Structure formats: C-alpha cells, structure tokens
Amino acid sequence: MSMLASLVRAYDRLPWKPPYGFAVQNIGYCVVLTPDGAVAEVVDLRDTDKKRSPRQMAVPACPKRAGVTPRPNFLWDNVNYALGAGTLTDPEDKRFEAFRDKHLEFLEAVEDAEVQSFCAFLRSWSPEALSQHFDLEILPTAGIVFAMAGSYRDHCLHDAPALRSVWLSERERWTAVEGKAAAEAVCLVSGRRSAIARTHPPIKGVWGAQVAGAAIVTFNSDAYESYGHEQGDNAPVSEAAAFAYTTALNRFLDKDSGHRIQIGDASTVFWADAAEAEAAALAEAFFGEFFDASASEKINTDRIGAQLERIRRGEPLSEVAPQLDQGVTFCVLGLAPNAARLSVRFWWESSFGTLTRHYQRFVEDMRLDPPPRDGWPPLWRYLVELAAQGKRENVPPLIAGEWMRAILTGTAYPLTLLSTTLMRIRADGEINALRAAMLKSVLIRNFAKEVPVALDPGNTNKGYILGRLFAVYEEVQRAALGGNVNATIKDKFYGAASAAPQKVFRTLDAGAQNHFAKLRKLSPGRAVNLEKLLTSITDLMEPGNDPIPASLASAEQALFGIGYYHQRSDFFRKHDDTPITEADQ
Incomplete structure (x- = not known):
C-alpha cells in the first residue's frame, strides 16, 4: 500500500477527527454576537x-496563503482578518476587508x-x-471564532x-485560487474519479x-509540471484524500500524540x-519503547515491561504477544525539511512481527558488555554520539x-555510520559503550x-589485540602516575595508534617500561599483574620481525576501538564484577 493510502486509512481510524473540510486549530477567543450584529462579549476560551x-477546535480548513493577496478563512481567523487589528497600525492593510467582503458575497443571500446576524456584524464592525x-x-x-448570544x-x-452546509457546498469555490476551480x-490514492486538489493542506x-x-x-x-498540467493536476489526488492524509499526518506529528519520535533530522x-x-495501541506502545520510551509515556508501560524484556532477550513475538504476530500492519514514516517542501527520509510498511524480528536483530548486534550505564538508550542517544559537541542539531544529515x-x-547499515563513529573517536578520544556498540553492529x-x-582474551584479530594492548599501556601510565597527567597516551596517540600502529607502538612500549620502573616501587603486585597481562596479549600476535602492522583498515580500526573498550572496562571491575577501589590497586 502506498504511503498516502496508508495515511488515508489511518484517518478513518482516528478516535477523534475533524470531518471533511475541517481542521483542528488553536482557538483563543469567541466573539459573541447579538441578533442585530453587535458584540455582546468576547469570551476567553483558553485554558486556565x-x-x-x-x-x-475543529474549524473550516484554511486556504493556503501565499503572496500578497489576502485569503481569509471561513467563519474564523486571526485577529487581523477577523477583527481588522492590522488596520490600526497600517491603514493599507486589506485583510479585514477581504474577510468581510468574501463572507458577504457568500452569505448575504442565505436566509x-x-x-x-453575522452579516450585520461584518457591515457594522469597526x-x-x-x-x-x-x-x-x-x-x-490564537484564532477567533464567532457565536450567537443565545447559543454560543x-x-x-x-x-x-x-x-456548515454553505461551507461544504461552496468550499471548492471559496478556496479556489484566481477563480480556477478544481x-x-x-485519484491516485482512491482510484475513483473525483475533484482534484490543486494544492494540499500544509503539514x-x-x-x-x-x-x-x-x-x-x-x-x-x-520545471516540475508536464503535459500542460498545473499544480496538483500533475499528481492527481482528490480533495477528500488530500484532506484525509494531511489530517492524519498532522495529528501524528503533534508532540503529545504518542505517534512520533525524533531521529536525527x-x-x-x-x-x-x-x-x-x-x-x-499495544503495537504502537511497543514501537515507542523500542526506539524512544518518551513517545509512549502516556501509556501504562508497566504491563508491557516484562514482555518488552522478553522481546529484547530474543524470544519470538508469537510467544510473547501472539495477538501482535499476525494481522497487525505497522507503518513508519520519516520526514525532514527540504526548503519549502518535506523530504521523505524513509517509508516502511510491513507486519509487526517482521518489525519485531528486525528490532531483535538490531538489539543483538548492539549487545555489549559492560552495557551502557542507563540501560537501553533511545536511538537518538546513539546519534548524539556522532554529533560535534554532543548536540542533537549537529547530527550529520x-x-x-x-x-x-x-x-x-x-x-546493511550505512557505512557512514562506521566512518563517522571512527572520526568522532579520533576527534575527542571518547570510546564509550554507545560508540563501541555502533562499531560492533556495523x-x-x-x-x-x-x-x-x-x-x-583469546581473540587473535590484530585490531582487537592492538586495542587491548593500547588500553594496557594507558593503565600502566595511570597506575604509575595516578591522576597527575595533563594528557594521557589516549589523548595523544589514540588516533595514530588505531590507524597507523607501527609508528606509535614502539614509542608506547618504551614509555611503558619507564612507567613500570616507577610502578614496581609503588605497587609491586600491580606491576607484576600488568606485566603478565601485557605478555599474554603480545603472545597472541603473529610471529615475525615486526608483528605490528603499518596500517589498519576501517574494520580493523573498529575492532581496535572495541578491544580498547573491553580491556579498559575490565580494569574497573573485579573478576566477580565488583568495582575495584583505589585501595585494591
């Protein structure tokens, strides 16, 4: 099913939706009129x-406003159109005149x-x-609506x-641009012959x-038109379908809808x-928890917590939630700005069972020990690790x-995920669980x-071995010098060591021998343990005149980072997984 057709079906299932020709808008005040068209009072409709x-409120849908020609809404608008506030500062402002004249044109003959009463108000209002x-x-x-004193x-x-009858029958003529009727x-969505929307409602x-x-x-x-067609005639979508898909999409894009998450841009x-x-609703709650728990905050997630954990352990959805494995179609749409248009970053539609299996594969690929401190992070948290200064707005487009x-x-994942992660590690020297997990998954x-x-400890990949070895050299420096180091070997040499190790590791080994000499005096037992560890790692290297390679490919650089992360993390835990204190060292 196409993206627009899926959104039209979603509109039909919305629990509360504006009828065709209407849209939900922010309304602040209601102008209450007497039968002779005078203003009885102005009621503040805002929350307290x-x-x-x-x-x-569901009000008549807005026409698109472009250019300098005023285009009023039907029976509601902002204060400049509905009450002429703009004329108080600019006598040439014609918005209230357009609002008044167009309503009188369409309504004066209605008995x-x-x-x-509304027409009398328009004629008399100053x-x-x-x-x-x-x-x-x-x-x-906010918008302003109108009502009668006895019925508001x-x-x-x-x-x-x-x-309402006038609006539904005259809507096409009211919203027509330059007198051009649809x-x-x-219709490409419904397959039925219908009036085509020249322009679609804004998203x-x-x-x-x-x-x-x-x-x-x-x-x-x-440049975008062909065969003499203009505007929407080039991709014919009916007025009803355009209204339905944009209404559903606008509802889903509301920040509190429970149907949206932000992933990069x-x-x-x-x-x-x-x-x-x-x-x-249950499938939507699961998806929100999969990628960003804040998307489903309004849903009682206690009841799905145990099921969610079972899914993350890899249990089949047919056993965890059999009602979702079959018969639930799931849709995911990613939109990003592109000048005056929206760009579709991705569109996916399949069964929820398929989605869950793909998510479980993602979880398994990202699994790492030790895991991130705060449990399962949302996807945007991983992306922040790729951004300069850790700012979400700097995530690479x-x-x-x-x-x-x-x-x-x-x-397959985009290879830019690998290259960008490696670049950020070289830039700031931070190798944490999130970055190591991304390297591992790629x-x-x-x-x-x-x-x-x-x-x-038995892995013989040269990148992994060198990453562990680099972590040991850093630990030797830390154990010998403590915190009195302006810049560690990681700060100085990580980028060069992971890309061209042959140039760096001889220097690191020479420096380590100096640190060992000091460490043997401070903590002989610690020095012996680190020497044994260093020997066990170097014994894994391929024999030869120089077992350290001149360069590492990007995949081996990723293993270098993972090896470093694993070995570095191991220094801060005992074998029974309890943290090592300064006294233990």
Whole structure:
C-alpha cells in the first residue's frame, strides 16, 4: 500500500477527527454576537493554567496563503482578518476587508437568522472598537471564532447547520485560487474519479520545517509540471484524500500524540493497522519503547515491561504477544525539511512481527558488555554520539534516516555510520559503550565479522589485540602516575595508534617500561599483574620481525576501538564484577 493510502486509512481510524473540510486549530477567543450584529462579549476560551493554552477546535480548513493577496478563512481567523487589528497600525492593510467582503458575497443571500446576524456584524464592525475588548499592546495570537448570544455554549457559527452546509457546498469555490476551480481526474490514492486538489493542506510539526507548514506533494514551478498540467493536476489526488492524509499526518506529528519520535533530522511518525484497536495501541506502545520510551509515556508501560524484556532477550513475538504476530500492519514514516517542501527520509510498511524480528536483530548486534550505564538508550542517544559537541542539531544529515531504514528493513547499515563513529573517536578520544556498540553492529551486519560481546582474551584479530594492548599501556601510565597527567597516551596517540600502529607502538612500549620502573616501587603486585597481562596479549600476535602492522583498515580500526573498550572496562571491575577501589590497586 502506498504511503498516502496508508495515511488515508489511518484517518478513518482516528478516535477523534475533524470531518471533511475541517481542521483542528488553536482557538483563543469567541466573539459573541447579538441578533442585530453587535458584540455582546468576547469570551476567553483558553485554558486556565499558567500557560493559558488555546483550545483546539475543529474549524473550516484554511486556504493556503501565499503572496500578497489576502485569503481569509471561513467563519474564523486571526485577529487581523477577523477583527481588522492590522488596520490600526497600517491603514493599507486589506485583510479585514477581504474577510468581510468574501463572507458577504457568500452569505448575504442565505436566509438564516444566525447568518444574517453575522452579516450585520461584518457591515457594522469597526476595528477601532478592538480596544473595548482587548489590550492593544497584547493582541491575541490564537484564532477567533464567532457565536450567537443565545447559543454560543452549544455551538459556534461554523458548527451551525446552515453555515456548515454553505461551507461544504461552496468550499471548492471559496478556496479556489484566481477563480480556477478544481479539475476532475482519477485519484491516485482512491482510484475513483473525483475533484482534484490543486494544492494540499500544509503539514505542520516537522522539526526544522517552516512553522506555517510544508507539503509533500507540491508543484510550484514550471520545471516540475508536464503535459500542460498545473499544480496538483500533475499528481492527481482528490480533495477528500488530500484532506484525509494531511489530517492524519498532522495529528501524528503533534508532540503529545504518542505517534512520533525524533531521529536525527527525521521527524518520525508511526501507526498500526489492526482489526482490534487494542492490538494496534499495544503495537504502537511497543514501537515507542523500542526506539524512544518518551513517545509512549502516556501509556501504562508497566504491563508491557516484562514482555518488552522478553522481546529484547530474543524470544519470538508469537510467544510473547501472539495477538501482535499476525494481522497487525505497522507503518513508519520519516520526514525532514527540504526548503519549502518535506523530504521523505524513509517509508516502511510491513507486519509487526517482521518489525519485531528486525528490532531483535538490531538489539543483538548492539549487545555489549559492560552495557551502557542507563540501560537501553533511545536511538537518538546513539546519534548524539556522532554529533560535534554532543548536540542533537549537529547530527550529520541523512545518516539518521539511512540507519533507521536499515534497522526497519533488516538490511546493511550505512557505512557512514562506521566512518563517522571512527572520526568522532579520533576527534575527542571518547570510546564509550554507545560508540563501541555502533562499531560492533556495523562489523557484524556489513562485514560478517564475529565480534565478541565481552572481553575475549583469546581473540587473535590484530585490531582487537592492538586495542587491548593500547588500553594496557594507558593503565600502566595511570597506575604509575595516578591522576597527575595533563594528557594521557589516549589523548595523544589514540588516533595514530588505531590507524597507523607501527609508528606509535614502539614509542608506547618504551614509555611503558619507564612507567613500570616507577610502578614496581609503588605497587609491586600491580606491576607484576600488568606485566603478565601485557605478555599474554603480545603472545597472541603473529610471529615475525615486526608483528605490528603499518596500517589498519576501517574494520580493523573498529575492532581496535572495541578491544580498547573491553580491556579498559575490565580494569574497573573485579573478576566477580565488583568495582575495584583505589585501595585494591
């Protein structure tokens, strides 16, 4: 199923959704009118909390606003359109005039008491009266709706039957640009002949994209058009389908929707399609816990905690949650900003059972001992390790989407994951559990190498051996000099030792002998243990005149980092896995 078709199906399953032609918007105030069109009062609809958050209401969908020509909304708008606040500072501001004239054009002939009251308001309202209802220094930024004095607690004007009927019948003409009505064609999503959307509603909430929203399907230049078609006619999607997929996507992109996570520059949304709503919700909760627990904070995860741990141990989903193994289709979509458009970083759709198996493979590839201190980190935490200064906004572009796509599909990881991790290690000298796990996963999946989870004293890979050896040299320095070292050998030599070890290790060995001389006086037992360890590692090297290679390939550099991490971590634990104290050393 195509991405847009899946989103249209998702719209049909939304628990609370605006009807066709409507959209959920932030509304701050309601202007209550008397039968003769006078303003009876202005009601503040915002929440009473400290933030004074606006209320979300389903109102007639907005036309796209581009250029200098004012394009008002139907029966609601911001304070500049609905009440003419812009004219108080700029007499040439025509937004209220456009709001007034267009409504009178469409509504004056409608024989309904509420409609005629609203028309009377438009004819009589003067923007100078704003000061009676608002502080002109702090004008509202949320939307403004209208209602009648006797019924505003029950419904606003845009919900009145007569006005809703006008909107649904005249919506196409109201939103038409330059008088061009929508053409009819076969919709690429539904397969039915329908009125085609010339422009699609904006998609909001994508990290880094325009605040006003951007589009996935758009044609704003002759270079993108063909066969004489204009705008949306080049990729015909019906008005109904365009409304449905953008409504669902905007709902999923809400920060508190429970359907989105941020992976690098990709705003990632996910949803499940199942016959039973409970099974779909459970699958979505599992996915949120897989990659970012904060996405499912509103869901009671205590009930899935034990099941989640079983999944991470590799148990089949058919045994852990059999109701999810079959009959649950899962969709994952990653979006990133691209000028005025949105770029699809990845799109994946398959069964939840397949997704779980691919996730279990990801977990197994990343398994490492000792593990990260804080348990299973979210995917974004790994990506931060690839960013300069550890800032999320510095995560290299594209790598997040490519890695997520590989995890979802079970395919090879992007090699940029390996090269970027090695580059960051050389840049700041930090070799932690997250970086070592990423190196290990790429070696397993892309190079089919056997990489130890924990310290492997018998491993004879030259990169792994040299990484362990480098960690021992560093420990000898630390044991001999303590903390009185401005720059350790790791700070000075790690990059050169992992790439061109032959040039460095002779210097390191000579320095280690000097440190051993001092350590034998301070702690003879510690010196003997480290000498034995050093000998056991060098005995693993291939015999020859110079067993240390001149250079290491990128895969061997990764094993160097893993060997260093394993050996370095082993120095801070006893054999019974209890930490070593200074007194023990």
